Amino acid sequence: MNVLITGVGGFVGCHLARELERSGHQVAGFDLGPSPMLPENVVIHPGDIQDSAAVKDAVAATRPEACVHLSGIAFVPEGWRNPAMVFSVNLLGTLNLLEAFRQVAADARVLVVSSAEVYGQRPRPRPVKEEDPLAPDSPYAIAKAAADQLALFYAREHGLKIMTSRPYNHIGPGQNQNFAVASFARQLAAISQGRSKAVLKVGNLDSRRDFTDVRDVARAYRGLLERGVPGKAYNLCAQRTVSIRALLDQLCELSGVKPELQVEAQRYRPAGEWPELDTTRIETQINWKPEIPLSTTLKDILAEAQQRLQREDAP
Template structure:
């Protein structure tokens, strides 16, 4: 297939482009500000998905067999600070992409939403499946629920072959340090290099999350692109919950010098999903996919990525 990926030069987009190319697909994509080659992609075009005519033109000219829509504002914290911009790109941008796909008669469309659409869940309810109501409690989650519902409407109302993904938290090499796990990995690498303090300030550590490795996640996206049922929604998750604190302690345990975590009240959000664990049985049944990479391996690779980045920065500074 010829696959067009919006947001191809983002954290997930880069991993997905490489995976799709490895699977034998032709890959092209878009970026808000293209800044160089993306491994696996034959071409990257400039595109702001909040611009409807530009979105229609880009997808029409690409002549894709399938579209994976990743472009968006991906930070829960940023959405609290700027909900307007978040809704513009996540909701309105998705509308523009879906309408462009309808005009271009794309064979398959994958829209990537988020577990934040489920809002608060109780541990006694067990892992959440796709039949649970959408009940977001954050601006980010609400913007992703709008995205999810648009995908549903275009599939059921217009017959566009849309597959909706509800992605649970994921991390791995290449993620922006605005997010908690790469942020802590970066600070550990700085502390190891003697370029940062051994005390790392963090937010609330008690939240329970279903964490996956980005390399597993893009494998699920690739599988759903080929074998997902249009009109359906799929959780992409591990089915395993752990607290943020426990996950971070794994990173701390990999440090080559002593570091400690310290709670910072200023990093707390106005509202928080305390517990969310997903049920991956639907995606597993549809595609045969299941996660393969454990948290220990993800944490090690994430920390090694930041060690390499910090080392490269230090070498560059000496030139």
């Protein structure tokens, strides 16, 4: 298939572009600009997802048979700092994409990437299924929930081949330093290379999250494009909950560094209690399960952080 990825230059987009190309698909991208992390033959159509004309032009130019919508602000705290921007990008940007496909490429298969944050931080009596009520409890989650429901509405009302995914946290090589694991890896790499003192800045280490390797996530998105059922939402996670502290301990062991920990207020996020997800639908409909062990993910993250620091020194 000819696939358009919005936000192609981002963390997930780069991994997804490689996953799709390895599987024989042709990839075009829509993003603010080029990314050195992308395969060379991915053509970027520059533009802002908030610009409806630019989005429509990109869809018209590429005439995609499928699309994965990744453009958006992924950093949850940004919703508290700048809610207007988060709603503009994550909700109105999604509306721009849906309208472009309704008008220009109504036969295309479209995956709108939402978030498991739409279920909120409260305990549930059983694993959450896709039909269970949403309970977003932050500006970011509310914007994501609205975009998710808007996408499924377009599938119902306009007959478009749209699906949504609701993933929990994903980690892997190339992630932005705003996120905890990537930040830990870069700090540990700098300490191990003698670039900084053995002090590691952290947030709430008692938080527990379900982490999936981004490469497993990319494989899931490819599977949904190929075999997912339009009009459906899909929970996506690794079914393994681990504390941030446990991840940090593993990274410290891998790096051979035992730093002093320094808690910073701006990095601190309340722990909350995230519900477990029922992933039966994605497992049965596209035969997907995570394959990459957490230990491998952490090794690769640390190795990439070390290599990136060395590249920054290169003339």
